[in-house]
Amino acid sequence: MGRSPCCNDVSELKKGPWTPEEDELLVSYIQKNGLGSWRALPKAAGLNRCGKSCRLRWTNYLRPDIKRGRFTEDEEDMIIKLHSVLGNKWSRIAAHLPGRTDNEIKNYWNTHLRKKLLQMGIDPVTHKPRNDLNLLANLSQLLSTTPQNLGYNPLSNWDINNALRIQPNVAAEVAKLQVLQNIFQILNTSNNSSPNIDHNMALNLGLIPNVNGIIGNNNNNNNNNNNNPMCSTSQGFYQAPNYGPNQTIVDHNNNNKYDYTQELYNTSLDINHNKSLSSSTTCETLDENRLPSLVNFSPKGSTINQIESNTNSTNGSCVLTPTATAELFEGWEKLLDDGNSDFWKEFIN
DNA sequence: AATAGACTCAACCGCAGTAAT
DNA sequence: CATTACTGCGGTTGAGTCTAT
Numbered sequence: 388m389g390r391s392p393c394c395n396d397v398s399e400l401k402k403g404p405w406t407p408e409e410d411e412l413l414v415s416y417i418q419k420n421g422l423g424s425w426r427a428l429p430k431a432a433g434l435n436r437c438g439k440s441c442r443l444r445w446t447n448y449l450r451p452d453i454k455r456g457r458f459t460e461d462e463e464d465m466i467i468k469l470h471s472v473l474g475n476k477w478s479r480i481a482a483h484l485p486g487r488t489d490n491e492i493k494n495y496w497n498t499h500l501r502k503k504l505l506q507m508g509i510d511p512v513t514h515k516p517r518n519d520l521n522l523l524a525n526l527s528q529l530l531s532t533t534p535q536n537l538g539y540n541p542l543s544n545w546d547i548n549n550a551l552r553i554q555p556n557v558a559a560e561v562a563k564l565q566v567l568q569n570i571f572q573i574l575n576t577s578n579n580s581s582p583n584i585d586h587n588m589a590l591n592l593g594l595i596p597n598v599n600g601i602i603g604n605n606n607n608n609n610n611n612n613n614n615n616p617m618c619s620t621s622q623g624f625y626q627a628p629n630y631g632p633n634q635t636i637v638d639h640n641n642n643n644k645y646d647y648t649q650e651l652y653n654t655s656l657d658i659n660h661n662k663s664l665s666s667s668t669t670c671e672t673l674d675e676n677r678l679p680s681l682v683n684f685s686p687k688g689s690t691i692n693q694i695e696s697n698t699n700s701t702n703g704s705c706v707l708t709p710t711a712t713a714e715l716f717e718g719w720e721k722l723l724d725d726g727n728s729d730f731w732k733e734f735i736n
Numbered sequence: 737a738a739t740a741g742a743c744t745c746a747a748c749c750g751c752a753g754t755a756a757t
Numbered sequence: 758c759a760t761t762a763c764t765g766c767g768g769t770t771g772a773g774t775c776t777a778t
Contacts, residue, residue, distance in 0.1 A: 402747085402748075403746095403747075403748090404746070404747075405746090405747090439748090440747080440748080443746090443747065443748080444746090444747085447746070447747085448746075448747095490745085490746080490747090491745085491746095494744075494745050494746085495745095497745095498743070498744060498745080
């Protein structure tokens with residue numbers, strides 16, 4: 388013989404939305420008696436509800452420490468980063484976001500963040516660039532991106548957006564290049580038969596940093612990053628997460644670097660670590676095979692002039708200055724002059 | 737102004753691990 | 758030790774609201 392049932396006759400218990408009167412009964416009971424057995428609570432509180440329903444109402448809505456209102460950018464970044472590590476472990480993600488419930492985070496993910504990543508060409512499950520045909524579905528949206536609709540587009544939070552106030556046409560170009568970077572990322576990781584072509588093409592386009600004159604050393608295993616989930620933020624900076632010994636998390640605010648092992652990430656993303664994963668935090672890889680992020684959307688670069696040029700020879704990150712941008716587009720011209728298809732000409736124009 | 741479709745989010749459902757008997 | 762309910766979690770639903778036409 389086991390336990391007695393939680394609710395003797397569920398059919399007689401009320402379901403559906405809670406009334407203010409029910410809320411008041413539940414809150415006042417818990418304030419008086421504290422949290423105890425959910426099973427016994429409804430009867431003691433005078434509620435015609437199942438204990439499970441009471442628990443849900445309390446934890447997801449009535450708890451006094453629940454934070455209301457829209458998610459902040461930092462919270463979005465945190466959710467995305469934690470999701471890339473933890474997956475759909477909403478309760479564990481919620482543990483790192485004080486005042487937010489797992490249900491709330493789950494809803495926000497499904498209604499906002501998931502779509503946001505999809506629009507960016509990022510698979511919300513793997514946090515890697517999408518390598519299926521659906522990727523092409525993003526092209527039309529990105530290509531139609533204009534400064535006017537950037538307010539609605541996920542790209543709106545990017546610092547590049549500030550730059551667009553100076554050079555509006557750059558918006559669509561960056562959007563296009565972001566897609567192209569994803570495409571090259573896919574080529575780089577999935578096509579081992581002719582990796583040099585991909586690398587050379589990407590090099591011509593300025594998408595691969597020239598590290599000491601050696602670009603994209605393909606002698607190494609191109610797939611050695613495939614098991615790593617991506618690190619992504621609401622600001623559009625996507626790069627390999629930094630679980631491996633060759634990878635580092637960089638906080639551009641204080642220039643600190645942190646070494647995270649997979650185990651550390653999985654088990655102890657504590658408050659201090661959360662701080663290091665602010666919106667200014669990027670994940671940078673020391674692996675030369677990985678394509679760098681096209682543009683570093685760190686808050687540092689709030690204007691076009693601050694989108695720095697040059698490749699960082701130590702970590703491979705690639706950011707743009709006007710000079711670098713010009714060089715990059717020269718690469719495009721070269722590609723066109725080489726007699727590529729009209730597709731690319733149309734794509735770029 | 738009316739309507740349909742899209743979106744949001746509170747609440748429910750069902751499963752798995754845990755605990756009581 | 759077996760049985761069965763409890764608890765917590767993730768997935769899903771659907772009523773209410775918003776938006777576009």
